Amino acid sequence: MNPEQQNHASMGTCRYFVTYSGIKLPLKLVNEITEAGLNNRNTYYRGYFDAQDRILLCQKIVYGEVESWHQYQYYGNGVLKHAQIAEDEEVREVHFNESGEMV
DSSP states (O other), X not given: OOTTXXXXXXXXXXXXXXXXXXXXXXXXXXXXXXXXXXXXXXXXEEEEEOTTOOEEEXXXXXXXXXXXXXXXXXOTTSOEEEEEEEETTEEEEXXXXXXXXXX
């Protein structure tokens, strides 16, 4: 089941952002905005965070629709373990070792 179809309540705390910075995974969402601040925005990022404030799911929202998404899993030490990335109808997976290096 992809993140567009699942119950987002199970994904943790939802927050909204204007954009992201950097190119490393997981994406670093920046310029947080309130839900009320979404009214005049055509594009924004919706992030779901766990209790340790690690991003679990990031969705790029364009005109109310999910345009792309990233879903992340972590090792017990907090290092990124797996990323699933959907863009342009294509889903790719990236795996990392416990040191955070792509494998």
